[in-house]
Structures are given as structure tokens and as C-alpha cells.
Amino acid sequence: MQNKIDLRKLPPLKSLKGFEAATRHQSIREAADELCLTHPAVSHQVQLIEEALGVTLFAQDGRRIVSTEEGRVLYPYVRAAFESLLEGVEAAHRHALDKPLRVQTYVTASIRWMARRVPQFLQDNPQVKLVLSTCAVDWEFDDVHADVGLVYCETPPSHKYHWVPLFDxxxxxxxxxxxxxxxxxxxxxxxxxxxxxxxxxxxxxxxxxxxxxxxxxxxxxxxxxxxxxxxxxxxxxxxxxxxxxxxxxxxxxxxxxxxxxxxxxxxxxxxxEWGLICRKELKENLRIRTFMDWMIQSAAAQSR
Amino acid sequence: MQNKIDLRKLPPLKSLKGFEAATRHQSIREAADELCLTHPAVSHQVQLIEEALGVTLFAQDGRRIVSTEEGRVLYPYVRAAFESLLEGVEAAHRHALDKPLRVQTYVTASIRWMARRVPQFLQDNPQVKLVLSTCAVDWEFDDVHADVGLVYCETPPSHKYHWVPLFDxxxxxxxxxxxxxxxxxxxxxxxxxxxxxxxxxxxxxxxxxxxxxxxxxxxxxxxxxxxxxxxxxxxxxxxxxxxxxxxxxxxxxxxxxxxxxxxxxxxxxxxxEWGLICRKELKENLRIRTFMDWMIQSAAAQSR
DNA sequence: GGCTATTGGTAAATAATTTTTACGGGTTGG
DNA sequence: CCAACCCGTAAAAATTATTTACCAATAGCC
CATH class of the missing domain: 3.40.190.10 (Periplasmic binding protein-like II)
Structure with missing residues (x-):
């Protein structure tokens, strides 16, 4: 990977949000509104950072606040950090959605249920790619070769799986x-x-x-x-x-x-029941959640 | 300033430290050691981020962990964010120390106390710049034109000031x-x-x-x-x-x-008493704290 | 000039979060 | 096969963050 960096010198990261918004608005109250917090919360966040850095970031001017020179020096770096993180989140999402989602089901469920819904799903989620694979009806869900399955389970599957019943x-x-x-x-x-x-x-x-x-x-x-x-x-x-x-x-x-x-x-x-299955640790995975939620929705719409 | 950015999409910032260290070590335990935390703390931090992003960042491999592709995609952005913040802190410090520290005192204290110590102080803190200003002995501390004062106060000064008695x-x-x-x-x-x-x-x-x-x-x-x-x-x-x-x-x-x-x-x-005075909100200010601590030390050494 | 609405700061109380402790399961290497 | 090691989980404990309630200061408005 990379070399160690001194994470201890970092200011309280959460409070940086308050600093960022307060600097942008030059107002504690407006920053608080934007962050859906009360003004003392933001006030406190700013103070935390000032203490951590030993630098005054805002000065009072009448009933507003004004960034000090130090505040203005610091802002672009904080801003850049946030933007980098947002980009990173975006990139990770793109990458995650880019890998095809491997869906396993039985022949009939595939032909007569999936096949009728998948096109609409792909239209609703153009970034997602799908690979459908079919197996005999008595096969178990194979979590090595598939991310999600639409399968029949007589009893709820083992605890390592996330299981959402869809229909009888x-x-x-x-x-x-x-x-x-x-x-x-x-x-x-x-x-x-x-x-x-x-x-x-x-x-x-x-x-x-x-x-x-x-x-x-x-x-x-x-x-x-x-x-x-x-x-x-x-x-x-x-x-x-x-x-x-x-x-x-x-x-x-x-x-x-x-x-x-x-x-x-x-x-x-x-x-x-028939239902959707995936490994428990993947249930919050973006692609998988997107897929499962959509299919659950679709099944509910059908039975309505 | 700049435009609004969507701070809500940011993952839990504090937990990013855990992710950063865990990625670097490819080990939860080593990351925990580096951060002076227990391993469940880091484990939990990583999970928090995985949930927030809906992306799996690590996979278990035997008794170690390995970054997933998504984890590897995300890492450089997080790393860059931290480095930007560290740079920002550095820059703010440099800027704060760059402004001359305005010290107010009386003629005699200036000549016969400050003058004998300031050179050593500046040698010990080469980044700090000083401006000494002198006033008549009955003047009050003037927080508009000075950052710190070495003054005599008969009674402790008003609550808006930070006051450190030095000698009788x-x-x-x-x-x-x-x-x-x-x-x-x-x-x-x-x-x-x-x-x-x-x-x-x-x-x-x-x-x-x-x-x-x-x-x-x-x-x-x-x-x-x-x-x-x-x-x-x-x-x-x-x-x-x-x-x-x-x-x-x-x-x-x-x-x-x-x-x-x-x-x-x-x-x-x-x-x-004679003592050092500054505005309360400045007492954690880097330059001021540096100066005051040094002078307190020096006064203590003298009376010893 | 006095009144009021607005803005920030502070401190204590409350809520949320992070971290730890304690435990269990799985893997590795002798 | 056992001991050492690592990771995950859940509940408890500790720490942080946030809110509530208050005060002081300012600016706009009769």
C-alpha cells in the first residue's frame, strides 16, 4: 500500500463539516441549518477544531462571524479533502456497480419470472450489469458462483444467508x-x-x-x-x-x-417459500440491495 | 467562498481512519495497534463505512483480511483527503506563526525582563516573530494593539482575559x-x-x-x-x-x-501581581501558548 | 433612545456514538 | 490435533456530540 501517515495530527474529522459550512456561510446559524443541527453544535465543532489546531478560525464581527486569515488558509484544504472523499465514494460505487451481478435461479423461474422483469430492471438501473445463471430446481444456492439467488427453500436457510421470502x-x-x-x-x-x-x-x-x-x-x-x-x-x-x-x-x-x-x-x-437469497455480509452491498429491493417491489406489485 | 457540497453523502469521517490503517496493514489488528484501539473498534469502523457506502471493502482470507477491488479503488481518495487535511493544518500553523506576536509591557519590564529573555525565546522558536511595544506603567492591557501583555494587576483582570500571575x-x-x-x-x-x-x-x-x-x-x-x-x-x-x-x-x-x-x-x-495576560479566546492560540508557556517556564527558572 | 428580532456564546443535561470487554468460530503451523 | 492467532459479534461502558435553556451583544425599527 503506502507509507504510514500521522493520523494523530488530524483535527476532529466530524467537526470539519461544521467548519466547512460555517466558513462557506460566514454564519454559524446558517451552517447549522444546512447541517440540520442547532447552532451550539456547530459553534462547538468550530471551537473543537480551533483548540485542536491552536489557531483562531473565526472572529466575531457584529452579529456575524468572519473567517480569520488562518480560517481562509485552512478552508481550501478541508474543501479539497471532502471533495476527494466524495470522488472516492463515487468511484467505489461506479466500480461496485460495474461488476456484473450474478443471479442464480431455476429454469422456470428464470424464463417465466426473471426474463419478464430483468429488462425493466436494467432500464431502471442502467449502470448495473447482470449475468443470469440457471440450475436444476433442487440445487442449493451457490454463493461462490452467484451473488443473489431466486430459489425455493423449504426451511429458512442457514444463518450465513440473508433471506427474503417472495411468494408461496x-x-x-x-x-x-x-x-x-x-x-x-x-x-x-x-x-x-x-x-x-x-x-x-x-x-x-x-x-x-x-x-x-x-x-x-x-x-x-x-x-x-x-x-x-x-x-x-x-x-x-x-x-x-x-x-x-x-x-x-x-x-x-x-x-x-x-x-x-x-x-x-x-x-x-x-x-x-420462494425467495431471494444472498450472503448476509452482502445484503447491504449496493448492487445487491438495488437488485433485491427492485425485485421485492416487483413481486409485491404483481401480487397486488 | 465556494459552492455548497453535499456533506451528507460523506461516509462517517472518524471511521475512515480505521479504513485507512486497515487497508495499509491489510490487518484489523495491526491497524488497531497503530490507532491505539482494540480490534473490534476498527472492525466496527470498517463495517460502518461498508454500510454507509453499500460496498464491501475487505474480504476475509484465512485469518487475515484483503482489500476488495472497491477497497483498493477507495483508498487513494481517502489517503489524499487525509494528506490534504494534514497539509491544511500545516499551512494554517505556518500562517499563524508567521504573523508577528505583539507583546505589550512597561518600559522597565521590557528592558530589564523581556529584553533578557526574548533573544533566547526567538532562538528556541525560530518560526515566531515578535513585536514588543512599551507603555506607561499604569496603562491597562490593550487587546486591540497587542496579543499578550506582561503587566501588573492589582486585582485579577476581567473574565474576558486569561491571566497567569508570574511574580509578586x-x-x-x-x-x-x-x-x-x-x-x-x-x-x-x-x-x-x-x-x-x-x-x-x-x-x-x-x-x-x-x-x-x-x-x-x-x-x-x-x-x-x-x-x-x-x-x-x-x-x-x-x-x-x-x-x-x-x-x-x-x-x-x-x-x-x-x-x-x-x-x-x-x-x-x-x-x-505581575503576570501575563491575553484574551481568553486566544489562550489556546499556538503562538500565544508557545510564548506564554516559554515565559512561565523562564520565570519559574529564575525564581528557583 | 428604547424595543425587538437576530446572532453567537456558554453550561448543564441529554442523546448518540464509539470503544471496550467477553466470547465464539475459523485458520494456520508446529 | 492442539495452541496461537485473527476476525466477528453483542452487550456494557465510556466517551462525544447535540440539544435545551439561558445570556450578552448587535442592528434595525419605530
């Missing part, structure tokens, strides 16, 4: 309007057993869970289609080929547009 | 060795009445005070010489022409060298 792991079937119509008016859960059901290979128990919560016996051995991601299942549902079981708010747009429908309203809310 | 207002007669010899062995106070006594026009009562304290009646109307400063009176005493009444430690050298003697030991200590 809520199971409900969807299919094409034609498929729904073929089951007649107001089909029951049992009626679904007559149709091709698609399951996700990592979550084969979901259909059983849903049927049980609907009070219908379901034989897991009964033949059904298994694919490896919900995105594929949904594609098949859209193509009128099967009924898919959705596990989160991933079909809102298709439902809104009518391309998919819910043949019946029953929803099975499972334990655990 | 002690009256005792001095004369040449010949004059003393002409009074025979062990003269009494009354014997002095037969010799020419010199008084100072602003302090004509002093002889009366001294004789009364010695238990001798003294008629103020009795003829004696009146001059306007003790310095003149002493000159006459040195020339064997009269007995002078000294009111402070102004003849120490002459007594030591034997050029003047005290015909008898009786001393009348009057109320009040």
Missing part, C-alpha cells in the same frame, strides 16, 4: 382452455385423473400432494408424463397436450391472456 | 555598593531617609508603603526625586546618585553581578 410454493393445475372445456363445467379434482398429467422429475411428489390436499386418492404409480423442468411442462400444456402443475407465480401472464386456464381453483400451499 | 509586586530598595557602604554596617530603614530617594511618578506612593511596612514614618512631602520610569531610576542608582525602589524581579542580574546591592533586606509585598 403454491401448487395448482393449469391447462389449455380446450383441455379444460373437455372436462365439462366445474370439473372435480378426480376428473383430472382422466387426463394426461405432467410431472417434474425433481418434484414427482407434487401431484400426490395436490390430490391429497383436494381429498382425492392418487396412485403415484399411475402413468403420467415426466419432464425435467416446469417450463417444458407448461409448453406442453399450452399445446393442449397435458395438464401441468405450477408451483408459483409463473403463469400469471398466460392466465391473464387466457392462453392457459385453471380448470379448478383448488390450490395446495406447500411448506417453504 | 515586591518593593525593595537598591543602590550602588558605595551608597550602601556610606550608610555603615546594617543600616535601618530610617537611615535611608538621609539619602536621595527616587520615585516613579506613576507610583509615588510606593516609598510610603515601603517605609510604613518597615515601621518608619515617612512624609510624602519630603523632597525626593521623581522620574517617569523605573529604568531611569535604576540607571541613577547604578550611577551612585540615589536609592531606587524596585517593584519586581528587574534587578536580579545587577544584584548577582554586584553592580547594585540591597542596603537592607526588608521587602514590602504589595497586593496584586
Amino acid at each position: 410454493y403454491a401448487l395448482f393445475p393449469v391447462c389449455s382452455p380446450q383441455m379444460a372445456a373437455s372436462m365439462g363445467q366445474g370439473p372435480t379434482a378426480a376428473d383430472l385423473l382422466t387426463k394426461p398429467l405432467i410431472a417434474i422429475n425433481t418434484e414427482v411428489r407434487n401431484w400426490q400432494t395436490w390430490f391429497e390436499s383436494a381429498g382425492v386418492k392418487f396412485d403415484p404409480a399411475s402413468s403420467y408424463l415426466v419432464v425435467d423442468t416446469l417450463a417444458v411442462a407448461l409448453e406442453m400444456a399450452l399445446n393442449n397436450e397435458a395438464i401441468a402443475l405450477v408451483n408459483g407465480p409463473f403463469v400469471d401472464q398466460d392466465l391473464a391472456s387466457g392462453r392457459l386456464v385453471r380448470p379448478l381453483a383448488h390450490t395446495a400451499v406447500c411448506p417453504g | 509586586y515586591a518593593l525593595f530598595p537598591v543602590c550602588s555598593p558605595q551608597m550602601a557602604a556610606s550608610m555603615g554596617q546594617g543600616p535601618t530603614a530610617a537611615d535611608l531617609l538621609t539619602k536621595p530617594l527616587i520615585a516613579i511618578n506613576t507610583e509615588v506612593r510606593n516609598w510610603q508603603t515601603w517605609f510604613e511596612s518597615a515601621g518608619v514614618k515617612f512624609d510624602p512631602a519630603s523632597s525626593y526625586l521623581v522620574v517617569d520610569t523605573l529604568a531611569v531610576a535604576l540607571e541613577m542608582a547604578l550611577n551612585n546618585e540615589a536609592i531606587a525602589l524596585v517593584n519586581g524581579p528587574f534587578v536580579d542580574q545587577d544584584l548577582a553581578s554586584g553592580r547594585l546591592v540591597r542596603p537592607l533586606a526588608h521587602t514590602a509585598v504589595c497586593p496584586g
